[in-house]
Amino acid sequence: TVPRSKGLRDAEHQRASRIPSQFSQEERVAMKESLKGAIQIPTVSFNPGEFNTTALAEFGEYMHKVFPTVFRTSFIQHEVVGEYSHLFTVQGSDPSLQPYMLLAHIDVVPAPDQGWEVPPFSGLERDGFIYGRGTLDNKNSVMAILQALELLLIRNYIPRRSFFIALGHDEEIVAPGSISAGVRGTWGSEDLSPPPGKGCPARLHVDEGSFILDGFIPSLKKPFAMVSVSEKGSLDLMMEVNMTPGHSSAPPKETSIGILAAAVSRLEQTPMPNMFGSGPLKMTLQQLANEFSFPANVIFNNLWLFWPLVSRLMERDDITNALVRTTTAVTMFNAGIKVNVIPPVAQATVNFRIHPAQTVQEVLKLAKDIVVDDRVQFHVLEAFEPLPVSPFDDQALGYQLIRQTIQSVFPEINIVAPGICIAQTDSRHYTNLTTGIYRFNPLYLQPQDFSGIHGINERISVQAFETQVKFLFEFIQNADTEQRPVSHLHEL
Numbered sequence: 001t002v003p004r005s006k007g008l009r010d011a012e013h014q015r016a017s018r019i020p021s022q023f024s025q026e027e028r029v030a031m032k033e034s035l036k037g038a039i040q041i042p043t044v045s046f047n048p049g050e051f052n053t054t055a056l057a058e059f060g061e062y063m064h065k066v067f068p069t070v071f072r073t074s075f076i077q078h079e080v081v082g083e084y085s086h087l088f089t090v091q092g093s094d095p096s097l098q099p100y101m102l103l104a105h106i107d108v109v110p111a112p113d114q115g116w117e118v119p120p121f122s123g124l125e126r127d128g129f130i131y132g133r134g135t136l137d138n139k140n141s142v143m144a145i146l147q148a149l150e151l152l153l154i155r156n157y158i159p160r161r162s163f164f165i166a167l168g169h170d171e172e173i174v175a176p177g178s179i180s181a182g183v184r185g186t187w188g189s190e191d192l193s194p195p196p197g198k199g200c201p202a203r204l205h206v207d208e209g210s211f212i213l214d215g216f217i218p219s220l221k222k223p224f225a226m227v228s229v230s231e232k233g234s235l236d237l238m239m240e241v242n243m244t245p246g247h248s249s250a251p252p253k254e255t256s257i258g259i260l261a262a263a264v265s266r267l268e269q270t271p272m273p274n275m276f277g278s279g280p281l282k283m284t285l286q287q288l289a290n291e292f293s294f295p296a297n298v299i300f301n302n303l304w305l306f307w308p309l310v311s312r313l314m315e316r317d318d319i320t321n322a323l324v325r326t327t328t329a330v331t332m333f334n335a336g337i338k339v340n341v342i343p344p345v346a347q348a349t350v351n352f353r354i355h356p357a358q359t360v361q362e363v364l365k366l367a368k369d370i371v372v373d374d375r376v377q378f379h380v381l382e383a384f385e386p387l388p389v390s391p392f393d394d395q396a397l398g399y400q401l402i403r404q405t406i407q408s409v410f411p412e413i414n415i416v417a418p419g420i421c422i423a424q425t426d427s428r429h430y431t432n433l434t435t436g437i438y439r440f441n442p443l444y445l446q447p448q449d450f451s452g453i454h455g456i457n458e459r460i461s462v463q464a465f466e467t468q469v470k471f472l473f474e475f476i477q478n479a480d481t482e483q484r485p486v487s488h489l490h491e492l
């Protein structure tokens with residue numbers, strides 16, 4: 001197929017019929033090789049301002065190479081934002097339709113070699129899986145979005161509804177989010193609402209942050225699609241103890257390390273309160289109730305009676321425990337300058353993920369009440385409140401569009417339920433732009449796969465990646481053909 005050059009918007013481009021999401025063997029091989037190439041570029045972000053800028057620049061060039069039609073199509077504008085983020089504006093043929101936004105991120109967390117079956121930036125394929133940092137979080141989405149668009153354009157598709165593709169380079173660091181800042185810059189206002197004539201506020205976002213979940217809840221045998229309609233907040237708290245340094249041959253009763261270690265231990269041994277029943281989880285379980293086998297189906301259909309039992313059971317597993325409470329993770333500890341010197345300072349950083357029923361201030365106070373030691377200083381490095389719940393009723397067009405696409409691409413999945421993302425996504429930077437923020441990665445995830453995210457042996461099956469491309473290929477077309485509900489339209 002001859003790729004279309006810029007400026008062509010002729011009748012050939014206009015298509016009434018839907019393009020089937022069937023890809024040639026050559027296209028299927030090309031898309032998996034493109035993902036492997038993306039994984040091989042180590043776009044690691046370490047801390048605010050600490051990125052592999054060489055790799056990020058290389059990735060920008062790489063996208064031009066593997067998606068030439070995207071970059072040469074006249075109705076697609078590409079902007080580099082914050083030096084390494086990328087914002088694509090795909091101008092649809094019907095400007096009256098509210099646009100939407102697809103989010104993904106280019107950066108990945110570091111990946112030391114130890115424990116990996118293959119080197120984490122090799123992109124090697126083994127037994128039908130592509131291994132590497134970013135295969136699930138989140139280069140799979142970056143490549144799937146652009147691949148789906150490339151394949152649609154090659155087939156002369158021209159979207160009716162405009163949409164944005166926002167590919168951030170700093171999602172993995174706690175920062176204001178360059179791409180969202182860039183979107184603000186593009187639209188010229190802090191609150192992200194575009195100036196007149198620059199198009200309407202986006203009506204929905206689709207970002208990482210949930211999956212087709214398979215095997216996360218005992219007695220729930222069938223996988224189900226959870227679309228995260230909210231996400232937990234976060235508090236990065238640095239605790240510090242300062243002491244006068246001295247000779248270790250005559251040490252004080254407690255050093256700064258001992259004082260801080262005891263404080264950290266008290267935090268770890270005192271979990272935040274179980275908030276089961278006061279967040280989206282209850283909705284998720286009620287929607288799943290009849291999918292459980294007996295007697296679980298009776299329990300989940302009567303949570304008014306059995307919620308104490310369910311809340312205790314959810315605590316047993318680290319992932320479901322993260323759904324019922326604010327979690328406490330001591331992730332960094334730095335102290336000491338030499339083996340025979342009393343340490344002048346000890347610092348520990350705690351990453352709290354805040355349950356939607358709590359606030360940053362409440363968690364900070366609870367932490368201080370647990371530590372209860374005036375020698376420990378508290379420094380808030382970064383904090384985000386839990387996000388509001390996006391609409392997911394029948395009138396919520398964004399949610400319904402995702403649900404419709406799930407059902408067409410995954411006909412075997414008969415439950416699509418709203419839920420909460422236990423992690424953070426870039427979508428938290430867009431709450432001023434729309435209330436329709438949804439987080440869903442169209443691929444199956446099992447608990448052992450979850451351990452690969454930020455862990456070792458992160459991998460995606462070739463089949464799963466191909467299906468993710470298919471989902472986006474369908475989603476973009478569904479966004480053009482969605483039917484308006486008869487009654488009032490939900491402002492998203």
Ligand SMILES: CCCCCCCC/C=C\CCCCCCCC(=O)NCC(=O)O
Binds near residue numbers: 226285
């Ligand atoms: C009742 C249903 C059980 C739900 C089980 C939830 C399983 C976990 C599913 C999704 C988690 C999302 C992880 C992927 C996004 C990670 C994004 C990220 O790393 N952000 C940065 C950060 O959070 O620090």
Ligand SMILES: [Zn+2]
Binds near residue numbers: 137
């Ligand atoms: Zn991540």
Ligand SMILES: [Zn+2]
Binds near residue numbers: 105137138171208
């Ligand atoms: Zn991510």
